[in-house]
Amino acid sequence: MSEGYVVRDLGVRIGDRAIVDDISFSLAPGEIVALAGASGAGKSMSAMTPFGLSAGVASGSAMLDGIELVGMPERDLSRIRAEKVGFVFQQPLTALTPHRTVGQHLQEAAMQAGGVKPDKAAMVAMLESVGLSRPEERLVQYPHRLSGGERQRVLIAAALAHGPRYLVADEPVSALDAALRGEIMALLVRLCRERGMAMLLVSHDLAGIEHHADRLLLLEAGKVAEAGPAQQIATAPATDYGGRLMAATPRLSEPLHQLPDTGETLLEAETIHVHFPKPGWRRGRIDAVVDASLSVAEGETLALVGGSGSGKSTLGRAIAGLGPMAAGSVRWQGTAMPPRNRRSSEHRRLIQPVFQDPLASLDPRWSVADIILEPVKWLVPHEYRAERAADLLEEVGLPRDFAGRKPSSLSGGQAQRVAIARALAANPAMLLLDEATSALDPLVADGVVALFDRLQRARGLSLLFITHDLALARRTAHRIAVMEAGRIVECAPREELFANPQAEATRRLIAASG
């Protein structure tokens, strides 16, 4: 019997559609192999389908310790999963059953391969090994009491509870906060090395895995584009696709590009406070933004960087007049902007937003032309409207004849470009980009970032660039403001911030992004 997981000519179909075509790779005991690539490349499908955990149907061969998985009846496959493999999924928030406690999950996981019922000490040890604080308390808690990172640790503990030889991790950190990703990835790798487990890792984040995986497979449209030692592919990709993927992934180690020149100060926000009442019947309030001041010059990009819940979006919305502001002032070229309910359409024209989820921010029943021109419908005479919409589409790099389409026929990247065209329709001086590229695939996101750069140079736009990705901020922004717990803890030009980080939060972010 040969040990290891050997995949030969694996194909995956959903209905008549081939998702994965003739993929071959092997995973030796104790090895870490990563499947990476653009979205839709078939990474998750290749990893999950042989184990019966996707909607696809597998063909070809997938041998686990000499046992053929393809074509195996679900009952036997279920036993293989229970005995040999642990799984970690992308969504820690929903992968735990809401009405079962952490302890019940661990108990079930430990007994899945017929093991004995673990006692409390054993379960505490499991939680300690994944670095969860106060483990005794957690055992009786329901999942909703835990944060995303804590839940992912519980899921990892559950995946390891029955002592599997193999671990399949499907985007295990992409749904987590940026500061946590490195930590959880390092935890997974350490556990694999300690226990001699092999891991099949699926990820779209090349920068996050290149130091951890032994070998890397780059998938493109269901085929292997490139395979080899992870370090080698990361530093010197052999294919054009590999090169584009690597270039699209921002890294802290990359050389700095030249950014466009900046002009006079345009926007000054001073001592901004935002708070919300606590949800439900509880007393008190949540201070979302505390005493935040910043300025943006003409043609400048200011990045607001921080973990989730740090208040960066709330601050951006307050400045643009899209969200509440309890105290503080916003000045535009030295003149005070009125509070949001008294801002005129002229004030609103100046700062236009682009949001994270492109499809959710477009009305599915409207045509692209109607969406783009809504802000200026009454200002553009009827006969010029089609022309105007087409011009804007061209400016954001879309074909002019997209005007008649509906959002449902657009890809994520195209939809985001339409949202950008809508923001440009009002002829703004500044764009508020709220995680505008983080829902996109790396290659597509890179194209959108390049578009922002082009627009900035052509129109002299200022950009307020909200992101959790420090490496992306370093690539695109003149200055970077780091936020933590509602405060701006540091704000400096990018060269200075990385050469000499002042705040503890900045140093932690840099360490997590390295």
Next chain:
Amino acid sequence: MGRLIARRLLTAVPTLLAIIILSFILMRLAPGGPFDGERPLAPEVRAALEAAYGLDKSLPEQVWMYLTRLAQGDFGPSMVYRDFTVSGLVAEALPVSLLIGGCALVLASLLGISAGLWAALRAGKWQDEVLMLAATLLTALPTFVTGPLLALIFGLWLGLFPVSGQNDGWDWLVLPVVALALPVTGAVAKLARAGLAGELGSDHIRAARARGIAPLTILRRHALRPALVPVASYLGPAAAALLTGAVVIETVFGLPGLGRYFVQGALNRDYPLVLGVVTLYAALIILFNLFADLIYGWLDPRMREG
């Protein structure tokens, strides 16, 4: 949980008050009165009657009088069934309605939930299609169609069950209970099916499958409770409606339940009777919504925190 119950009971008081006052005023806005018959009463008789029941006082005074009496547990006399108090009438009629409604509720829950779960497990197959078509039909058919139809088939043609009134056995219950339960069964089945089908596609079920847990165990341990949340939210108010009497069923099967008194009372402008039933009905709705919320908390611990 204790805090939730206390809070709900406290907020129930103003809600009930508002319902009572509004119904009181609406009742009086309707034309006619309890003493309007085919032959007009002599003016002095009418004046004496109105004085006796307090109808000669101003509306706010009457509301106040009614509320003070209600606070002492007195629903007042019926203005039409002159020898009875409202409490007496309700005490007589409510047990019949509770019995029929309670049986219908249990039957509808059991049948509906089992049918819904079974359909969800065969989602997309013909069994699912047939069951859901049947459920839609049941929900769509009004009881004034199904009631007489059941009576015709099982009572008159097959002679299996009595079609009218009560007797000492239990068989008089069958037809009214079934007729009352059918539409609720359909609705519960559809909700249970949608709940479980949605739940089976969720991430935590896939995670349980990844652990190699047996399908039936997954269903029982991981899927069932969250799948029943929509059923619980429907059954709360539905239970209140079932238990307080179904006018059509009581009329079709000739049963002396609360529903008939309510409609008769409204037609006769029997103010205290109508108000008494409305108050009871509102209180039950509030109570059953509280039950539904407690059940939510059990089904999904996230809902225990407001």
